[in-house]
Amino acid sequence: MRFSTPLPEEIRDRAFRVEEALALGVTRKRLRGVDLRAPFYGVRVPLSVPWGVRARARAALLVLPEGSLVVGLHAVAVAGLPAPMSWDDLVERPLEVAVPLRLREPRPRRNLDVGVLPWRTRCRTVVDDGVPRPADEDLWAHVVGAGTPRLSPDGVLELGRAVLERGGGDPSAMREALGRVPPAIATRARLHLARLERTKSAGRP
Numbered sequence: 250m251r252f253s254t255p256l257p258e259e260i261r262d263r264a265f266r267v268e269e270a271l272a273l274g275v276t277r278k279r280l281r282g283v284d285l286r287a288p289f290y291g292v293r294v295p296l297s298v299p300w301g302v303r304a305r306a307r308a309a310l311l312v313l314p315e316g317s318l319v320v321g322l323h324a325v326a327v328a329g330l331p332a333p334m335s336w337d338d339l340v341e342r343p344l345e346v347a348v349p350l351r352l353r354e355p356r357p358r359r360n361l362d363v364g365v366l367p368w369r370t371r372c373r374t375v376v377d378d379g380v381p382r383p384a385d386e387d388l389w390a391h392v393v394g395a396g397t398p399r400l401s402p403d404g405v406l407e408l409g410r411a412v413l414e415r416g417g418g419d420p421s422a423m424r425e426a427l428g429r430v431p432p433a434i435a436t437r438a439r440l441h442l443a444r445l446e447r448t449k450s451a452g453r454p
Contacts, residue, residue: 257273265293267293303377320347321345390423410449
């Protein structure tokens with residue numbers, strides 16, 4: 250059996266850019282090896298690296314502009330919040346990412362759903378396991394306000410409850426997040442927040 254030449258230690262256990270590998274002396278032929286994933290143009294990931302939404306997001310960020318975020322249902326999954334799709338299903342979908350607004354025409358990329366950041370002001374962000382994403386309340390406001398197709402009314406309520414619980418049961422941070430998204434998105438999200446507060450007041454599950 251023929252074995253592939255081992256990769257340098259610096260890139261053996263993580264996603265890396267092709268240019269980085271070439272600079273370390275790896276040949277282009279080696280970079281076409283069957284033991285490497287090529288999830289995005291110019292990126293390789295050893296098959297030994299556990300694959301999932303977060304690993305895929307970290308790989309994508311290698312070729313995205315500084316300040317980019319993972320958004321949408323992929324960010325919901327990264328956050329560990331209730332998502333209407335399994336991680337396996339999400340891994341198969343184009344990764345939802347957003348680049349800074351100053352980049353008026355995001356460059357299309359294979360396996361990436363690229364848009365511009367929808368927030369009117371800089372949204373609150375967090376980093377989960379190396380993946381930058383909107384903070385829970387900002388993420389909630391955009392996902393439910395934008396009318397994500399795969400999110401049912403019950404799914405919207407479940408997501409809202411999870412974000413509210415993480416916030417200690419106080420919806421004030423969710424209300425503040427409404428001021429950081431476009432008006433149309435804020436209007437829809439405000440309706441969902443009102444429903445969430447009604448069910449909470451009524452003590453319904």
